[in-house]
Amino acid sequence: MKWKRIPRPRAPLPAGRPPAAPDPGVWLPPARPPRHGLAMAKRSSLSIRIVEGKNLPAKDINGSSDPYCIVKVDNEPIIRTATVWKTLCPFWGEEYQVHLPPTFYAVAFYVMDEDALSRDDVIGKVCFTRDTLASLPKGFTGWAHLAEVDPNEEVQGEIHLRLEVVPGTPGGRLRCSVLEARDLAPKDRNGASDPFVRVHYNGRTQETTVVKKSCYPRWNETFEFELEEGAAEALCIEAWDWDLVSRNDFLGKVVVSVQRLCAARQEEGWFRLQPDQSKSQRGEGSLGSLQLEVRLQDETVLPSRCYQPLVQLLCREVKLGTQGPGQLIPIIEETTSTDRRQEVATNLLKLFLGQGLAKDFLDLLFQLELGRTSEANTLFRSNSLASKSMESFLKVVGMRYLHGVLGPIIDRVFEEKKYVELDPSKVEVKDVGCSGLHRPQTEAEVLEQSAQTLRAHLGALLSALCRSVRACPAVIRVTFRQLFRRVRERFPSAQYENVPFIAVTSFLCLRFFSPAIMSPKLFHLRERHADARTSRTLLLLAKAVQNVGNMDTPVSRAKEAWMEPLQPTVRQGVAQLKDFITKLVDIEEKEELDLQRTLSLQAPPVKEGTLFIHRTKGKGPLTSSSFKKLHFSLTTEALSFAKTPSSKKSTLIKLANIRAAEKVEEKSFGSSHVMQVIYTDDAGRPQTAYLQCKCMNELNQWLSALRKVSVNNPGLLGAYHPGVFRGDKWSCCHQKDKTGRGCDKTRARVTLQEWNDPLDQDLEAQLICRHLLGVEDLLREKHRELSGDTETGTVPMGPGADPLAQLLQVLQDLRGAHSSSPPGPCPSEPSHLLELQT
Numbered sequence: 001m002k003w004k005r006i007p008r009p010r011a012p013l014p015a016g017r018p019p020a021a022p023d024p025g026v027w028l029p030p031a032r033p034p035r036h037g038l039a040m041a042k043r044s045s046l047s048i049r050i051v052e053g054k055n056l057p058a059k060d061i062n063g064s065s066d067p068y069c070i071v072k073v074d075n076e077p078i079i080r081t082a083t084v085w086k087t088l089c090p091f092w093g094e095e096y097q098v099h100l101p102p103t104f105y106a107v108a109f110y111v112m113d114e115d116a117l118s119r120d121d122v123i124g125k126v127c128f129t130r131d132t133l134a135s136l137p138k139g140f141t142g143w144a145h146l147a148e149v150d151p152n153e154e155v156q157g158e159i160h161l162r163l164e165v166v167p168g169t170p171g172g173r174l175r176c177s178v179l180e181a182r183d184l185a186p187k188d189r190n191g192a193s194d195p196f197v198r199v200h201y202n203g204r205t206q207e208t209t210v211v212k213k214s215c216y217p218r219w220n221e222t223f224e225f226e227l228e229e230g231a232a233e234a235l236c237i238e239a240w241d242w243d244l245v246s247r248n249d250f251l252g253k254v255v256v257s258v259q260r261l262c263a264a265r266q267e268e269g270w271f272r273l274q275p276d277q278s279k280s281q282r283g284e285g286s287l288g289s290l291q292l293e294v295r296l297q298d299e300t301v302l303p304s305r306c307y308q309p310l311v312q313l314l315c316r317e318v319k320l321g322t323q324g325p326g327q328l329i330p331i332i333e334e335t336t337s338t339d340r341r342q343e344v345a346t347n348l349l350k351l352f353l354g355q356g357l358a359k360d361f362l363d364l365l366f367q368l369e370l371g372r373t374s375e376a377n378t379l380f381r382s383n384s385l386a387s388k389s390m391e392s393f394l395k396v397v398g399m400r401y402l403h404g405v406l407g408p409i410i411d412r413v414f415e416e417k418k419y420v421e422l423d424p425s426k427v428e429v430k431d432v433g434c435s436g437l438h439r440p441q442t443e444a445e446v447l448e449q450s451a452q453t454l455r456a457h458l459g460a461l462l463s464a465l466c467r468s469v470r471a472c473p474a475v476i477r478v479t480f481r482q483l484f485r486r487v488r489e490r491f492p493s494a495q496y497e498n499v500p501f502i503a504v505t506s507f508l509c510l511r512f513f514s515p516a517i518m519s520p521k522l523f524h525l526r527e528r529h530a531d532a533r534t535s536r537t538l539l540l541l542a543k544a545v546q547n548v549g550n551m552d553t554p555v556s557r558a559k560e561a562w563m564e565p566l567q568p569t570v571r572q573g574v575a576q577l578k579d580f581i582t583k584l585v586d587i588e589e590k591e592e593l594d595l596q597r598t599l600s601l602q603a604p605p606v607k608e609g610t611l612f613i614h615r616t617k618g619k620g621p622l623t624s625s626s627f628k629k630l631h632f633s634l635t636t637e638a639l640s641f642a643k644t645p646s647s648k649k650s651t652l653i654k655l656a657n658i659r660a661a662e663k664v665e666e667k668s669f670g671s672s673h674v675m676q677v678i679y680t681d682d683a684g685r686p687q688t689a690y691l692q693c694k695c696m697n698e699l700n701q702w703l704s705a706l707r708k709v710s711v712n713n714p715g716l717l718g719a720y721h722p723g724v725f726r727g728d729k730w731s732c733c734h735q736k737d738k739t740g741r742g743c744d745k746t747r748a749r750v751t752l753q754e755w756n757d758p759l760d761q762d763l764e765a766q767l768i769c770r771h772l773l774g775v776e777d778l779l780r781e782k783h784r785e786l787s788g789d790t791e792t793g794t795v796p797m798g799p800g801a802d803p804l805a806q807l808l809q810v811l812q813d814l815r816g817a818h819s820s821s822p823p824g825p826c827p828s829e830p831s832h833l834l835e836l837q838t
Helices: 130-134 258-265 304-323 326-332 338-354 358-371 385-416 441-464 474-490 499-518 532-549 556-557 561-584 589-602 696-709 763-773 776-787 803-820
Strands: 041-054 067-073 078-081 093-099 106-113 123-131 142-147 158-166 172-180 194-203 204-207 216-225 235-241 249-256 266-272 283-302 431-435 437-440 605-613 627-632 638-642 650-654 658-663 674-680 687-692
Touching: 041 067, 067 093, 067 605, 078 093, 078 696, 093 130, 106 130, 106 283, 123 130, 123 283, 130 283, 158 235, 158 249, 158 258, 172 235, 194 216, 204 696, 216 561, 249 258, 249 266, 258 266, 283 763, 304 326, 304 338, 304 358, 304 385, 304 532, 304 763, 304 803, 326 338, 326 358, 326 385, 326 776, 338 385, 338 763, 358 385, 358 474, 385 474, 385 499, 385 532, 441 532, 441 561, 474 499, 474 561, 499 561, 532 561, 589 638, 605 696, 627 696, 650 674, 658 696, 658 776, 674 696, 763 776, 763 803
Parallel strands: none
Antiparallel strands: 041 093, 041 283, 067 078, 067 106, 106 123, 123 142, 142 283, 158 172, 158 266, 172 216, 194 204, 194 235, 235 249, 431 437, 605 627, 605 687, 627 638, 638 650, 658 674, 674 687
16 A cells, blocks of 8 residues: 655645645555535434443343343444343443434344343343434433333334325325335344235225245335325335234334325335334333433534635644644633543544644643643643543554554453452452362462462563564654653653653553553453453553553552562563653654655555355355355455465455445345455456354444445445345345346445544544534633633634634634535535544
């Protein structure tokens, strides 16, 4: 992959003057062209935090449950939390952000009980419609009672109808054409349904034929009813799953107002199937509760040119640093509430990353923080904009580095599963021995073995960290260099010798490595939460890392005296860490650029891992046994595979040739974790690769990554077949035309947000704009305070106005642009993305 250096923004040059050489900036992949159209793009995202559950019912014979959560958007599973074993009050603490089309209908949270030998039990669910979330500007936060899962409410899919009123005497005729349906709920054990439709009107009922084994049936049948003068009864269309032995299963219904239809004369389209709430019996309160934080954000993103004045104003303030006349950044921090500071810090950081000014932005924040700090021991300890921005910065650009250093250590802790405890008040004496001769292990033996285990883990971690100087992203090293220098300039005396080191470790160890050690799943180091024993080991290891990061101060030692057995390793670790930081910050500009060039040639993968690919050779049936295990790697150029991670890679699909990445229905391969990548080969012929993942989360992560890297590809499909072409027809809709239009819509805009996502500068600018518009009154009040103007009239504008006045003018122009521009008609409009690779 070729890389391009993004120069810092400059003021416009006079006509005829040649441009100067670009300033050294941050090396980033090339940006895609900005959006220059007049139409706006509307984007929706869900911020989800699944906190915990309480008072869940026991589903296992031991009087407990093994609960986990599944999140579905319009009945499509997109998230599965980890299972918390043997508890009725589980804690998850998992956060997600999902990007969705603005037309989604509802999001539901299902609490399940995992069973090893049988189908998992459904405990209950919580559901929010889009309209409900849209009516809550701050989102939903709190406890929600779990409701019983009623089969009459578990409907999904859409039905294609053509409705018309045929004139005649006395009242004419009502004609209903049932054309097709898609994404119906699978009700049978074979992973499909046998759907048919009943049409009710004015006491009469007519039925379509039954389509066997399909969730994407096509009927193309028409029914007519006598329409009486002034008829007020509604037309009801019900979808059912036909069963030979048992009762038919309800699939959903559509109710149409005949009076409205008489006025319109004709109506055709896809109608969402609705539940039969008249038959539902919901039980709330007895199934326990779920604590959630759910917030819907609808953003209307303007064309790139609309945000240029705002971006240029902010970039100018950052480049001027503390010498700037307006100090917009401290004013933004002052007017931002504590609960919004993390979000605003992340948006600003990503915006400046895209502009090549991340280190300048952070350096400005360092200076502001140091300027208002008098005590060295309180430096960067508050939730300031500097602290929040550095947290986001390390996660955005340092996650791969974190995995390289911590990954093997965390894996070893999980694999060993040793009992570790240093606190004598919490020691559990256990039996030890062999050959039937057991004796209780003494407390001293438990403490000594625990200390040995922790010393080994801590020593291995520190050694890995010390070897990682060259692996650390250059932009992180340069940022820490600036931090180290600024702190040393602020506290130059000998008594503050360790303060610059502690400033670096306060971010690297206390806010990055330690949280990842305590919660490895939240940092994608593990797929599951740790059990109680492993969690305790990780907590003690994190405490030891914090002590090393604090440079083994007397205060940290006094907090927990029982950590004393680790002190020799901690003291040795302090020396190692200081040596590591000295080497880490010893980087010059030339070395920085050379490192970035070296890394750019490696084209780090967007995602990689083990998948199973369907082998197309042979004439056997399509079963799960026909998949071959390979190591796949997705870059911004291609999807490649190899036998092992270290083997030579072969290109499977060129990125530019991808047309869609979608799920495959369960009945096709007997698995719900299969995806298909639809692409064209070098000759332009359509091809499909079927890849099986090991779990729901891995499936959705791969789909999300594939959709993001191909979002701007020409010729993306709007429809696809969720089944396979077996014999002479598609297994999903039974069409016999292999190249015909698909029977289901693609979901290219459904993606999960990751820290290494491509940077969308227009979206980040819009998020900053929305925040600033929300505090506009505070900004105006601040301007009057700074200018000494007690009048509440207009703020003076113009070229000579101060930066805050210019910002208020820019916000006023953006507010006008939002109110005057029509929404974009095309939901799949390519976005302006700037890819970030670390």
